[in-house]
Amino acid sequence: MLLIPCPWCGLRDEAEFHCGGESHVVRPPDPDAADDAAWAAYLFDRDNAKGVGFERWLHRHGCGRWFNVARDTVTHEIRAVYGMTDPRPETAS
Amino acid sequence: MPRSTYSALSLLRHGLTRHRTWRPAWRRPDPKPHYAAIIVGGGGHGLATAYYLAKTHGITDVAVLEKGWIGGGNTGRNTTVVRSNYYFAESGRLYDLALRLYEGLSRELDFNVMLSQRGMLMLAHSHHDMEFARRTANAIRRNGIDCDLLDRDAVARRLPLLDMSTDARFPVLGGYRQGRGGVARHDAVAWGYARAADRLGVDIVQNCEVLGFIVEAGRIVGVETTRGAIRADRVGLAVAGHSGQLAAKAGFRLPITSYALQAFVSEPVKPILDEVVLSPATGVYVSQSDKGELVIGGGLDLHPSYSQRGNLPTAENVLSGLVGMFPCFANLRLMRSWGGIVDVVPDSSPIIGPAPVYGLYLNCGWGTGGFKAIPAGGTLLAHLMATGEQHPIARPFGLERFRTGALVDEAAASGIPH
Numbered sequence: 001m002l003l004i005p006c007p008w009c010g011l012r013d014e015a016e017f018h019c020g021g022e023s024h025v026v027r028p029p030d031p032d033a034a035d036d037a038a039w040a041a042y043l044f045d046r047d048n049a050k051g052v053g054f055e056r057w058l059h060r061h062g063c064g065r066w067f068n069v070a071r072d073t074v075t076h077e078i079r080a081v082y083g084m085t086d087p088r089p090e091t092a093s
Numbered sequence: 094m095p096r097s098t099y100s101a102l103s104l105l106r107h108g109l110t111r112h113r114t115w116r117p118a119w120r121r122p123d124p125k126p127h128y129a130a131i132i133v134g135g136g137g138h139g140l141a142t143a144y145y146l147a148k149t150h151g152i153t154d155v156a157v158l159e160k161g162w163i164g165g166g167n168t169g170r171n172t173t174v175v176r177s178n179y180y181f182a183e184s185g186r187l188y189d190l191a192l193r194l195y196e197g198l199s200r201e202l203d204f205n206v207m208l209s210q211r212g213m214l215m216l217a218h219s220h221h222d223m224e225f226a227r228r229t230a231n232a233i234r235r236n237g238i239d240c241d242l243l244d245r246d247a248v249a250r251r252l253p254l255l256d257m258s259t260d261a262r263f264p265v266l267g268g269y270r271q272g273r274g275g276v277a278r279h280d281a282v283a284w285g286y287a288r289a290a291d292r293l294g295v296d297i298v299q300n301c302e303v304l305g306f307i308v309e310a311g312r313i314v315g316v317e318t319t320r321g322a323i324r325a326d327r328v329g330l331a332v333a334g335h336s337g338q339l340a341a342k343a344g345f346r347l348p349i350t351s352y353a354l355q356a357f358v359s360e361p362v363k364p365i366l367d368e369v370v371l372s373p374a375t376g377v378y379v380s381q382s383d384k385g386e387l388v389i390g391g392g393l394d395l396h397p398s399y400s401q402r403g404n405l406p407t408a409e410n411v412l413s414g415l416v417g418m419f420p421c422f423a424n425l426r427l428m429r430s431w432g433g434i435v436d437v438v439p440d441s442s443p444i445i446g447p448a449p450v451y452g453l454y455l456n457c458g459w460g461t462g463g464f465k466a467i468p469a470g471g472t473l474l475a476h477l478m479a480t481g482e483q484h485p486i487a488r489p490f491g492l493e494r495f496r497t498g499a500l501v502d503e504a505a506a507s508g509i510p511h
């Protein structure tokens with residue numbers, strides 16, 4: 001069971017949240033110029049990190065806002081919580 | 094050393110010597126410096142691939158490298174449901190190849206995999222579920238696979254313990270059923286393939302973790318392991334939830350996310366349930382093992398994970414769904430629960446095909462439902478590694494489908510784990 005620190009509501013039970021998958025997935029800047037391989041990589045390929053990974057979470061049954069979480073996918077320890085448009089934080093993994 | 098076959102006679106013979114004369118079912122060889130083919134991952138898919146390489150294609154200079162013990166991954170952690178009632182024709186061909194091979198597997202391997210085709214029933218809880226059941230059942234029959242639509246009374250007759258009352262938490266309107274579906278013994282599938290492959294000359298090397306790849310002139314020519322470098326003409330990857338990890342070592346990414354999937358087992362009771370039952374509304378499914386335990390499964394944990402244990406919210410969901418369907422099961426105590434790391438793909442279909450790096454071949458992405466597919470996954474990866482060509486049944490499942498957009502979206506049939 002995770003306790004997730006929502007930046008707006010504080011520590012809440014993981015069942016209130018929805019994990020929106022990997023964060024920092026960058027859309028090809030000019031989609032018309034991107035070939036099928038680049039587009040497929042953007043849509044489907046993932047780092048799927050073992051250890052610290054960066055993901056988007058939604059406080060669905062709370063304030064309804066999105067934020068980013070740096071979480072260890074083996075220990076489930078939450079290393080950092082940061083804004084949707086912030087860069088990846090430094091996390092020693 | 095003649096290796097004995099298993100039979101009633103051999104059981105009697107070993108019984109007379111108080112079972113002190115049984116021999117190990119496979120050798121424990123040290124890895125050789127070079128093999129014609131290496132398979133990474135000693136789960137069902139890896140072991141079956143090695144077996145069919147040797148049996149069907151005569152390639153016996155093969156090693157299976159397993160970081161722990163064979164069957165210690167998802168193959169030994171799953172809830173053992175086998176079935177082939179998928180929606181799309183491509184999937185029907187794939188999973189029915191597996192089921193047909195399962196039907197002859199105990200004889201083929203001389204190892205009882207305890208296949209029990211007791212039938213698998215998918216419930217329908219609403220008018221819309223019922224329409225979907227009708228559409229799905231028609232699609233499955235069109236794929237040439239057995240499937241029957243059941244009305245409310247037919248379900249009630251098969252499942253006397255199911256809560257069929259009109260104010261049930263999940264009212265039941267009917268369902269559809271594959272009579273050839275059922276369960277098989279998971280460990281026996283791994284051990285049976287291991288023993289049969291070993292007899293054909295395959296080296297099964299346990300406690301041997303693959304750490305990276307040996308690449309020469311852009312081609313994979315071997316692997317680095319905790320037991321040294323081992324070279325090979327070709328390498329097959331069948332490591333389920335760890336596919337992304339090993340792909341990264343080879344320099345590419347995969348459309349895979351790893352999640353924990355949990356299973357639960359109750360204390361044993363007398364025979365009370367002779368079907369595999371699944372509810373799409375709760376995502377819960379249940380069957381009774383030969384030992385009398387209820388084997389229970391449900392949905393994925395709520396976030397990606399590499400820790401082989403589940404979290405509590407999902408456990409609560411699954412168990413409350415179960416007692417919603419079968420109120421009397423609330424009296425049972427749980428004996429065990431555990432988790433396995435499954436390799437989830439956006440279209441819920443497996444990936445079988447060449448990797449983006451020469452010399453490497455993939456069998457992964459089975460996610461929550463690849464136990465039922467083991468004989469087919471092994472057959473198809475062996476075919477690819479032996480001939481360099483995709484088997485016609487494997488063709489729709491290559492990695493290129495994500496580029497071309499020809500996804501085989503089985504979320505409806507396999508989005509729920511079983």
Ligand SMILES: Cc1cc2nc3c(=O)[nH]c(=O)nc-3n(C[C@H](O)[C@H](O)[C@H](O)COP(=O)(O)OP(=O)(O)OC[C@H]3O[C@@H](n4cnc5c(N)ncnc54)[C@H](O)[C@@H]3O)c2cc1C
Pocket residue numbers: 133134135136137138139158159160161162163164165166167168169170171172173174175301302303304331332333334335339354355356390431432433434435456457459460461462463464465466510511
């Ligand atoms: C709880 C649960 C219930 C399930 N229920 C069902 C079901 O009812 N029916 C169904 O059809 N499917 C079910 N599944 C899915 C099914 O178990 C899997 O799809 C299937 O077992 C995958 O087999 P595999 O051989 O690909 O993987 P695995 O059996 O996981 O084998 C992969 C092996 O690779 C090894 N490995 C990993 N990394 C390395 C490395 N670097 N070097 C060497 N070895 C490595 C692992 O130790 C492991 O033994 C379930 C899964 C779970 C977890």
Ligand SMILES: [Zn+2]
Pocket residue numbers: 006007008009010059062063064065
């Ligand atoms: Zn909040």
